[in-house]
Amino acid sequence: MFPIMLENLKDSKVVVIGGGNVAYHKVLNLHRFGIHPIVISPVFHPCLLLLADEGSVQLIQKEADWNDVIDAFLTLLVTDNERVNDHLAGLLKAHGKLVVHASNPSLGTAQIPAVATRGKLIISVSTSGASPSLAMKIRTEIAETYDERYEDYLDFLADVRLYVKQQVTDRTKRRSWLKEAIEPIYLNNHEERQTFLNELQLAFPVQQEQQIR
Numbered sequence: 715m716f717p718i719m720l721e722n723l724k725d726s727k728v729v730v731i732g733g734g735n736v737a738y739h740k741v742l743n744l745h746r747f748g749i750h751p752i753v754i755s756p757v758f759h760p761c762l763l764l765l766a767d768e769g770s771v772q773l774i775q776k777e778a779d780w781n782d783v784i785d786a787f788l789t790l791l792v793t794d795n796e797r798v799n800d801h802l803a804g805l806l807k808a809h810g811k812l813v814v815h816a817s818n819p820s821l822g823t824a825q826i827p828a829v830a831t832r833g834k835l836i837i838s839v840s841t842s843g844a845s846p847s848l849a850m851k852i853r854t855e856i857a858e859t860y861d862e863r864y865e866d867y868l869d870f871l872a873d874v875r876l877y878v879k880q881q882v883t884d885r886t887k888r889r890s891w892l893k894e895a896i897e898p899i900y901l902n903n904h905e906e907r908q909t910f911l912n913e914l915q916l917a918f919p920v921q922q923e924q925q926i927r
Contacts, residue, residue: 715825715840715842717838717840719836720788723747723748723749723787723788724747724748724749724750726787726788727752727785727786727787727788728744728749728751728752728786728787728788728789728790729751729752729753729754729782729783729786729788729789729790730744730751730752730753730754730789730790730792731754731755731778731782731783731789731790731791731792731793731798731799731802732753732754732755732790732791732792732793732794733753733754733755733756733757733758733759733762733773734755734759734792734793734794735759736792736816737753737755737759737762737790737792737793738759738761738762738765740790740792740816740826741753741762741765741771743826743829745770746829746831750770750771750772751771751772751790752771752772752773752774752782753771753772753773753774754773754774754776754778754782755773755775755776755778755793756775756776756777757775758773758775777798778793778798778802780802780805783802783805783806783811784809786806786811787811787812788811788812788813788814788824789802789806789811789812789813789814790813790814790816790826791803791813791814791815791816791822792816792817796817796818799815799816799817799818799821800815800818800821803815803818803821803822804821806822806823807821807822807823811823812824814826819842819843820843825840825842825843827839827840827849827853828840828846828849828850828852828853829853830853830854830856830857830860832857832860832861832862832864832865832868833864833865833866833868833869834865834868834869834872835860835864835865835868837853837856837857837860838853839852839853839856863901863902864901867900867901870895870900870907870911871895871896873911874891874892874895874910874911874914875892875895877911877914877915877918878891878892878914878918881918881919881920881921882918891914894910895910
């Protein structure tokens with residue numbers, strides 16, 4: 715199992731094979747990350763029909779076959795027809811495609827972990843398919859520690875990192891400022907964050923040519 719984060723999937727073809735309750739929840743999860751998949755199935759859950767009416771998902775009513783997924787970047791197999799799931803998983807795997815086989819992860823090439831988000835912070839937990847319920851339990855426990863405070867705190871850290879990269883040329887000083895920024899005092903205290911930014915800008919003012927731009 716090799717963990718990896720994938721970016722910009724909203725511009726890639728993502729296909730969900732299956733139109734039931736599991737497919738609906740997979741679609742909702744994809745939507746959280748700006749992904750609007752194509753869903754292929756002979757029948758659809760009523761909630762998927764509502765999403766289609768809103769224009770947030772494309773539905774194709776048919777039995778899925780190889781031509782539907784041949785050019786997909788990622789395919790999620792969530793039908794209740796294991797023959798279809800297994801057949802398409804085998805073809806996709808043989809062609810080096812990313813495929814999630816929901817009921818038999820070992821037949822796929824990827825798995826979707828339990829995820830919690832706090833703005834820029836993404837917390838993901840996987841048990842390698844051994845127990846999705848435990849993965850969700852651990853995810854929930856971690857998310858309770860890294861709560862909503864981390865949303866704007868990560869924005870602060872992103873601003874600091876960008877400024878340091880642009881204005882601080884000495885690597886030792888860079889590491890020192892970035893290390894200081896993750897001290898606990900800045901998690902809860904907005905005034906301390908502003909003081910830190912003011913001191914950073916005073917120590918390393920923006921160069922004149924950058925100000926002109």
